[in-house]
Structures are given as C-alpha cells and as structure tokens.
Amino acid sequence: MRAATRIAVVGAGLGGLTLAGLLQRRGFDVSVHEQATGFARIGAGIILSANAVKVLRRLGLEPGIVATGIRPDSFLSRDIATGETLYELTLDAASERRFGGPFVNIHRADLHALLQSALRPGTIRFGEGLAGLEERDDHLRLIFADGGTAEADIVVGADGIHSRLRALLQGEAPPxxxxxxxxxxxxxxxxxxxxxxxxxxxxxxxxxxxxxxxxxxxxxxxxxxxxxxxxxxxxxxxxxxxxxxxxxxxxxxxxxxxxxxxxxxxxxxxxxxxxRPRDDRWHAGRAVLLGDACHAVRPYMAAGGASAIEDAGVLARCLAEFDDHGTAFARYAATRIPRVAEVQRISIENSWMRGPTELDWFFGHDVCTAPLA
Ligand SMILES: Cc1cc2nc3c(=O)[nH]c(=O)nc-3n(C[C@H](O)[C@H](O)[C@H](O)COP(=O)(O)OP(=O)(O)OC[C@H]3O[C@@H](n4cnc5c(N)ncnc54)[C@H](O)[C@@H]3O)c2cc1C
Structure with missing residues (x-):
C-alpha cells in the first residue's frame, strides 16, 4: 500500500498499539482512536512469550520489556491437591536460543507505557469511542460516540472482545x-x-x-x-x-x-x-479486525495478548507488501487463521504445559519472517 495511506486503528490495546508502531516505522499515516480518556494502572499481569517478544523487538522495545518485567527462571506446573510437579519448562539462555527470545512476565500498565513510547506523540486520540462507520467512494468515515469524526482509507478494529467495529460489520453478538x-x-x-x-x-x-x-x-x-x-x-x-x-x-x-x-x-x-466461538470473518471492504476483536480466547494458554501482537506483526507486513487492501487483508487472514484456531482449541482444552507439551511451533515462531500464506 502507498505510504500515504491513512490507517485508523480503533483501540489502543496490546494489538492496536503494536500495529500502530509497526506501521509508523513503515511510513504509514496512522491514528489510534481509543474510547478511554487515559490509561489507568489496573493490577494485572501478562505473560509475554518469546513469539510475542520477537514482534515487540521490531519496535525496539525488548530491552525495556526485559528491564521492567521479569524473566522467570521457569514455568512450573503443580497439582493443586498433592503439590506434585507435573511439568517444568526451564527458562534460561538455552531456552532463549531455542525459542529465539525471552519470556517476560510484566505488569500490563508497564507494557502499555512501553508500547506508547514507541509511537509518535499525538498518535493516540483518547476519548474517541467508535460508534459508527460510513463508507464513502474511496474512503471511510469514522463516527465517534461524542459526535466527532475522522476519515481514513482503511480501518483496523483492535477494539477487543466487545469490538464495535466487529458488531458494525457482522451484527451484535454478546461474548x-x-x-x-x-x-x-x-x-x-x-x-x-x-x-x-x-x-x-x-x-x-x-x-x-x-x-x-x-x-x-x-x-x-x-x-x-x-x-x-x-x-x-x-x-x-x-x-x-x-x-x-x-x-x-x-x-x-x-x-x-x-x-x-x-x-x-x-x-x-x-x-x-x-x-467467542471461532469466526473466520476477519475483514470486509476497507475494514479489518485483529486480536480479541476477531478471536477472543479464554486466558488459559496465556496467549490472547501474544496472538493480538502476532496479528499486528503479520498485518503490518501485508499492508506494506501488497498494493491493494483486499489482497493485504486476505493474505493476513489466511496466514493467521490456522495458527489462531489452534490457540483457540488449546485454550478451550486448558492443556498447555500441564504436562509435556510440543512448544516450538508456538514459542519458536517468528511472524515477522515466516512465509505468508
Ligand atoms: C485474566 C486474563 C489474563 C490474561 N493473561 C494473558 C497472558 O498472560 N498472556 C497473553 O498473551 N494474554 C493474556 N490474556 C489475554 C489478553 O489480555 C487479551 O487477549 C489481549 O488484551 C487482547 O488484546 P487486544 O489488543 O485485542 O484488545 P485489548 O487489549 O482488550 O484492547 C482493546 C482496546 O480497545 C478499546 N476499545 C474498546 N471499544 C472501543 C471503541 N468502540 N472505540 C475505541 N476504542 C475501543 C479498549 O478500551 C481497549 O483499550 C489474558 C486475559 C485475561 C482476561
């Protein structure tokens, strides 16, 4: 796509901020529209597995993430009743070589602050909750809850499990x-x-x-x-x-x-x-979804945020590589859907690392270099 393409990202969550940073580095004209009026330090942590850290590395954030969060010495699984060790994945220099990056557990607010620091000042427009979308001949008009508007050539719904963009494209459906x-x-x-x-x-x-x-x-x-x-x-x-x-x-x-x-x-x-049940409708016209907006999972594999970050890595590549948005969106969805479907399946099963688990396909993957579908 032309670098002058105006890309509106709806939602300043993990996926939206990662995408905005990657697109700015490729020269695109990006704005992020967030319904909240600012970020609060809510008390929650997030596990960033090596596959996610490898995407954030492209934003120059790996040193800050490692310095702010913790590289745990292992991921340990134990039985609640007996205390027996069911499985242990040692996390050390050897695992970092094997998976191509570290594991980091971090406070979400610290991660948000780091992601924001990778953006040009003024990129995020707080207090702009998407309410409606109008298609014009060759662009889109975003309408916000407060009556404000913005124009863009394409819109990305990174607005989480309650995605308004998803509802506008596909109809209302509660989680x-x-x-x-x-x-x-x-x-x-x-x-x-x-x-x-x-x-x-x-x-x-x-x-x-x-x-x-x-x-x-x-x-x-x-x-x-x-x-x-x-x-x-x-x-x-x-x-x-x-x-x-x-x-x-x-x-x-x-x-x-x-x-x-x-x-x-x-x-x-x-x-x-x-x-949400699996739904492979990830794009329509000039609009495309990423992260929880199109594949909200239960948090049992600790991979929902990592998957949103991976989506951002692939979508940024596709937008840079292909001349028209239809091809970019189709290649993005075709690349991501099989991998995300496996994350959804495992998250429902709640089996990840309960016992010996094949890990390399997930942790060892680098979406920024792997072939596109
Ligand atoms: C308890 C729990 C623990 C978890 N632990 C992990 C973990 O360890 N590792 C991991 O990888 N994942 C984890 N996850 C999953 C992870 O939090 C989500 O998958 C991830 O946050 C999704 O990112 P996202 O960018 O798609 O959406 P979000 O991060 O949810 O961001 C969506 C953003 O869009 C904004 N927004 C919403 N509606 C609008 C609108 N209409 N207009 C404008 N903005 C809007 C929201 O305010 C928000 O800022 C966990 C989830 C839960 C519930």
Missing part, C-alpha cells in the same frame, strides 16, 4: 460466558509466610487452576489469578470487587504451598471468563 470466574489479587511477597515462592507456577485441578507469578524483576509484586467454576454471572464482563473468603473458597484442601499464597491476598477482583 460467551464460559462457566468460569477469574479472581485476581496483587500483593507484596512479604505477606507470604515461609520460604520464597517460585517465579511462575500454574497449579492444576480438573475444574480449576491458579496462576502465580512475579510481575517485576525486583520480585516485589505477586500476581495471583484463580479460575473457578460458576453456574452463571449477572452483569457485564467487567471486573467487580470480590471477597477474600470467595477467593479462598474451593481451595480448602489445596497443597500448603498454594494455601500460603492464597491466604496472603487482601483485595480481590472478580470477573467472568468469556470468549
């Missing part, structure tokens, strides 16, 4: 409640009695699991996320305050190494785990 709730707590490790905990552990039972990891290299913030069964959920899918008793419920018989971590929690947030 699917998966029958699990996630509960999250963040606290300093000094609250945990006993010996130091490991860097990154997933505790497994058949119908629930718990993920525990540090979010900084200083090991001063522990992030704990439980996923537990629930018959129903009233309300939308934003998080609401929970109780400590609710957080501990269902883990009465957990192994002492897990109990002492859970009992250290004070403030808890709860939200329903939602996803």
């Amino acid at each position: 699917r409640f998966t029958g699990r709730l996630a509960m999250r707590a963040v606290f300093p490790p000094g609250r945990i009695p006993g010996p130091p905990i490991r860097d990154c552990t997933k505790w497994w039972a058949d119908d629930r699991h718990v993920l525990v990891y540090f979010m900084t290299g200083r090991r001063d913030e522990v992030y704990v996320m439980t996923a537990v069964p629930a018959d129903s959920w009233e309300g939308d899918d934003t998080s609401v305050p929970g109780t400590r008793a609710g957080f501990l419920a269902g883990f009465e018989d957990a192994h002492p190494d897990l109990r002492r971590v859970l009992e250290a929690a004070e403030t808890v947030m709860v939200w329903p785990i939602c996803d």
Whole structure:
C-alpha cells in the first residue's frame, strides 16, 4: 500500500498499539482512536512469550520489556491437591536460543507505557469511542460516540472482545460466558509466610487452576489469578470487587504451598471468563479486525495478548507488501487463521504445559519472517 495511506486503528490495546508502531516505522499515516480518556494502572499481569517478544523487538522495545518485567527462571506446573510437579519448562539462555527470545512476565500498565513510547506523540486520540462507520467512494468515515469524526482509507478494529467495529460489520453478538470466574489479587511477597515462592507456577485441578507469578524483576509484586467454576454471572464482563473468603473458597484442601499464597491476598477482583466461538470473518471492504476483536480466547494458554501482537506483526507486513487492501487483508487472514484456531482449541482444552507439551511451533515462531500464506 502507498505510504500515504491513512490507517485508523480503533483501540489502543496490546494489538492496536503494536500495529500502530509497526506501521509508523513503515511510513504509514496512522491514528489510534481509543474510547478511554487515559490509561489507568489496573493490577494485572501478562505473560509475554518469546513469539510475542520477537514482534515487540521490531519496535525496539525488548530491552525495556526485559528491564521492567521479569524473566522467570521457569514455568512450573503443580497439582493443586498433592503439590506434585507435573511439568517444568526451564527458562534460561538455552531456552532463549531455542525459542529465539525471552519470556517476560510484566505488569500490563508497564507494557502499555512501553508500547506508547514507541509511537509518535499525538498518535493516540483518547476519548474517541467508535460508534459508527460510513463508507464513502474511496474512503471511510469514522463516527465517534461524542459526535466527532475522522476519515481514513482503511480501518483496523483492535477494539477487543466487545469490538464495535466487529458488531458494525457482522451484527451484535454478546461474548460467551464460559462457566468460569477469574479472581485476581496483587500483593507484596512479604505477606507470604515461609520460604520464597517460585517465579511462575500454574497449579492444576480438573475444574480449576491458579496462576502465580512475579510481575517485576525486583520480585516485589505477586500476581495471583484463580479460575473457578460458576453456574452463571449477572452483569457485564467487567471486573467487580470480590471477597477474600470467595477467593479462598474451593481451595480448602489445596497443597500448603498454594494455601500460603492464597491466604496472603487482601483485595480481590472478580470477573467472568468469556470468549467467542471461532469466526473466520476477519475483514470486509476497507475494514479489518485483529486480536480479541476477531478471536477472543479464554486466558488459559496465556496467549490472547501474544496472538493480538502476532496479528499486528503479520498485518503490518501485508499492508506494506501488497498494493491493494483486499489482497493485504486476505493474505493476513489466511496466514493467521490456522495458527489462531489452534490457540483457540488449546485454550478451550486448558492443556498447555500441564504436562509435556510440543512448544516450538508456538514459542519458536517468528511472524515477522515466516512465509505468508
Ligand atoms: C485474566 C486474563 C489474563 C490474561 N493473561 C494473558 C497472558 O498472560 N498472556 C497473553 O498473551 N494474554 C493474556 N490474556 C489475554 C489478553 O489480555 C487479551 O487477549 C489481549 O488484551 C487482547 O488484546 P487486544 O489488543 O485485542 O484488545 P485489548 O487489549 O482488550 O484492547 C482493546 C482496546 O480497545 C478499546 N476499545 C474498546 N471499544 C472501543 C471503541 N468502540 N472505540 C475505541 N476504542 C475501543 C479498549 O478500551 C481497549 O483499550 C489474558 C486475559 C485475561 C482476561
């Protein structure tokens, strides 16, 4: 596509910011339209696997990510009841050579700040929630909730699981409640009695699991996320305050190494785990979707954000390489859909690294150099 092509990215999440940075580096005229009025430091962590770090490397962000987050010494899987080690992936210089990059666990707000730093000042326009879209002869008109408008040659919906662009293209369809709730707590490790905990552990039972990891290299913030069964959920899918008793419920018989971590929690947030059934309609006309907007997954493989970042890597390549947007979008979707479908399948199964797992196809992949479909 011509470098003068005006590209409007809707949503300043992980995928949208990564795409905007990659497109600016290729000379495109990019604007990012975000409904929020600014970014807040919400207490949540994210695992960036090597395949995602390799994309962010192209934005020059790898040193900052490594310095801000933590490179855990392993990913450890243990049984909730017995404490038995089910699997351990050692993360060290050898694994970084094998996968071509590090694993980094990081606070989302820190990652957002780094992604923003890779953009030209003024690229993100806060308070511009997409409400409508009009097709003109050779361009699009975006209409925002506050009545403002913007014009673009193509629009990218990176607006998450509730994507407005997706609804405008395909009709309204609410996300699917998966029958699990996630509960999250963040606290300093000094609250945990006993010996130091490991860097990154997933505790497994058949119908629930718990993920525990540090979010900084200083090991001063522990992030704990439980996923537990629930018959129903009233309300939308934003998080609401929970109780400590609710957080501990269902883990009465957990192994002492897990109990002492859970009992250290004070403030808890709860939200329903939602996803969407697979839908391969990723583009229409001058509009294209990426990330959770077209493939929201349950967060059991820790790969939703990594997949949005991978989408950005492939879409940026396709827009730069092909002369017309139709070809670029088709090649992007054809390249991404089979890989994302496998992530969706594994996320539903919740089997990733519970035991010995074939990892290289995911962690070792580099979307910036792999052949396009
Ligand atoms: C509990 C939990 C843990 C997770 N852990 C991991 C993990 O460890 N590793 C991992 O890779 N993934 C993880 N994920 C998944 C990951 O968070 C998502 O897949 C990822 O954030 C999706 O990125 P995105 O850019 O598509 O959308 P988002 O990051 O959701 O960004 C969407 C953006 O669009 C904005 N927006 C929405 N509507 C509009 C509108 N109408 N107009 C303008 N802007 C709009 C939003 O405000 C937001 O800023 C986890 C998810 C959950 C729920």
